[in-house]
Amino acid sequence: MxxxxxxxxxxxxxxxxxxxxxxxxxxxxxxxxxxxxxxxLFSIGRQAIGWLDWGFLVRSNSYEPREAGIMAGLMGSLWLILLTAIMSVPLGVGAAVYLEEYAKPTRMTKFIQLNISNLAGVPSIVYGILGFTVFVRMFGLRDRPEEFILDLWFTEIRFFLPLGRIVLSGACTLTLLSLPVVIISAQEALRSVPASLRHASLALGATKWQTVRHQVLPAALPGILTGVILSLSRAIGETAPLAVLGAAAQLSFAPGRIESVGDAIQNPSKMLQAPFDQFTAIPLQIYGWINDPKPVFEHVAAAGIVVLLVVLMLLNGAAIFIRQRFQKKIRW
Amino acid sequence: MALVKAFTQFVDPPTGTTTDVAGGGASVRSPKIETSQMGFFYGTHQALRDISLKINECAVTALIGPSGCGKSTYLRSLNRMNDIIEGTRVTGSVKVDGEDIYAKDVDVVSLRKRVGMVFQKSTPFPKSIFDNVSFGPRIAGLTNRAQLTEIVEKSLQQAALWNEVKDRMRESAMALSGGQQQRLCIARALATSPEILLMDEPASALDPASTARIEDLIFELKQNYTIVIVTHNMQQAARISEITAFFCQGRLVEVGQTKQLFTNPTQKETEDYITGRFG
Incomplete structure (x- = not known):
């Protein structure tokens, strides 16, 4: 050598x-x-050709393969993802900010931290059972659902307690499911903000909150958004927890009892009722079609999968677009 | 203890004789910052012992000493930046304008507005140059655009950066050179109109030309601000400061007029350090 x-x-x-x-x-x-x-993509695309058209998007489902449509599931999934995002982003980012910026490293915070990591690995069907118990049945505290009416001056919103198998129950369940990932990735993003940035801000007489609000959060935002994208993408494709909740596999109306595009345009106030209505979701419909004894439904299922993938890509694209804009705003 | 006594005699001359310590001519002024018998702990580790030091207004005081001697810790305790670190503790007293800054009713936020700080590594915010300098006044509640613009311009002029950046206020501060970034940080600190400016080795990462500019700047600024600067560069301390304090192993070994300390130190340790025999 x-x-x-x-x-x-x-x-x-x-x-x-x-x-x-x-x-x-x-x-x-x-x-x-x-x-x-x-x-x-190729094999699914080939099967979907001739089946995926505008009519497929705006029709509700039917037993006749040529008449089947995904409108109910598409609207259901969009409602789910909207409500899930509205709930999980503030909750998740708030928890992450607390854990990273405020909480002292006591035994309690370590315990919380450990449990969040564990929750991120819990199978989604377990969340389904949790959601069913907590939101759909509310621990069975009432024998039969009681109706409540929220009176707005132009319309009224009806809902029941326990909530039952409605969009809101589904969204709450998906929120629980995606929260751990949102929290962990937001923590990761906050941790990657250099300490010198916080010190510089504090040394100028900024309060802790001003430092978090004006320096730390903007710098961590792209990273936080990445986590949100990942966990929401996972949530939109979830089938098991929604099935456990008892969401319908096929429905003839979108949430809010909206039966067609025209119906939605004529009665926009029905939209407000949507979070409290029954629902189905794209993956549930796909599952239903695949299980249908008529083999020709395979093509319908393929068309449904293409729609799911496109929705996923559009949502991701939108999130990446937003992230890019924020990245430009903080000019490293 | 003898050291402290010697020092006390030096700064507080017996009545009748007047030693012009500040170099500004006004020896009757009370010190801007005064620490007495101050100690500092990181957990159980004592980083500073028995520091009694008076720092005069509108003068430059340099803190020198080998790495790990506690000079930066001392500096950061003057605007309570050490509070951020868990498990730290201060004993003795630290007074600014005669007020104990570690008293219960002191608001750290307003203390830090009065006692500005410039760090060793320049830390511009990832925002525009304008937003960097206006950050301090803005978080203090100033919203008037014209007023903010005026403050930003004045601070940048004071920091001798205005001519270089006046046409690129909207550009990212990250695009500036290292020396410019450090002057930006000085401008940013000045924008909150502090009375005291603490500088922690502000030029140690800069090239000689940029260092010279920062030194010129400090020379200008001392007319209006009380400046305390930590430096490893003894020539720098000699060039810019009136008073120099030598720290070693968590103690204040010697303090005196810069010229005297460098030419005729009273302590053996000081002499060894400044002649390069140790540290």
Missing amino acids: SLHGPDYERRLVWRHFLGLMFEWACRLTTFLSLGILAVL
Whole structure:
């Protein structure tokens, strides 16, 4: 062994070879996953051709494959994701800010931290059972649902307690499901903000809240949004917890008893009732179609999958767009 | 104890003789900052012992000493930035304008507005130059745009940065050079109109030209501000300060007029340090 001469030269060739091998191995794994995705998209796309059209999007479901549509599930999923986002973002970011910026590292906060990490790994069907007990049945405290009417001056909103199998129950369940991931990724993002930024702000006479509000949160926002995107994407594709909640597999109306696009335009106030109405979601409908004895429903299911993927991509695209705008605003 | 006594005699000369310590001519002024028998603890580790030091108004006081001697800790205790670190504790008293800043009723936020700080590593916010400088006044509740613009311009002029950035106020502060960033941080600190400016090795990461600019700037600023500066560079201390305090192993070894301390130190440790035999 020496650091000069032919011995060294030979080893040098070997070292370069190893490096090249590793690079190609990494390249292969990347293209492999990409290839699998391409095959999946291609096969589903081929099955969906001829079945996916505007009518499919605006029709409610039918037993006749050619008449089947995804309107109810599409609207249901959009409502779910909207309400889930509204609930999980403030709750998750708030918890993360508390844990990172305010809480002292006591045994209690460590215990909370550990449990959040554990919750992130709990199977989604468990959340379904939790949601069913807490939101749908409210621990069975009442034998039969009691109706409440919220009187707004132009319309009224009816809801029951216990909530029952409604959009809000589903959204609350999905919120619980996505919260741990939102909290953990938001914590991660807050932690990556350099301490010097906080110190500089505090040294200028900023209060803790002003420091968090004007320096730390804006700097952490892109990272927080990434976590939100990831967990909401997961939530929108969830089937199991919604099935456990007892959401319908097929419905003939969108939440709010909206039966068609025209109906929604003529009675916009029905929208307010939507969070308190029965619902179905895209993955539930897909599941229903796949299980249908008529084999031709495979094509309907494929069309449904394409719709789900497109919705997912549109939501992700919107979130990435927002993230980019914020990133431009904080000018590193 | 003898040291402290010697120092006390130095700063508080016996009545009848007047030693012009501040170099400004007004020896009757009471000190702007006064710490007496101050100690500082990180948990159980004592980082500062028995520091009694008076710092005069509108003068530059340099804190020198080997790494880990406690000079930065001392500096940060003057605007209570050490409060941020869990488990720290201060004993003795630290007074600004005769008021104990560690008293219960002291609002840390308003203390830090009065006692500004510039850090070793320049820390511009990832915002525009304007937003950086206006941050202090804005969080203090100032919303008037014209007033903010005026403060920003004045602070940048004071920090000798205005001419370089006046046409790019909307640009990110991150695009400035290292020296410019540090002057921006000084401007940002000045914008809250502090009385005291604490500087923790403000030029240690800069090239000689930028360092010279910062030193010129400090020379200008001392007319209106009380400046306390931590530096590793003894030439720098000699160039810019009136008073120099030498810290070693958590103690204040010696303090005196800069010229005297560098040419004729009374303590062996000081002499060893400034002649480069140790530290």
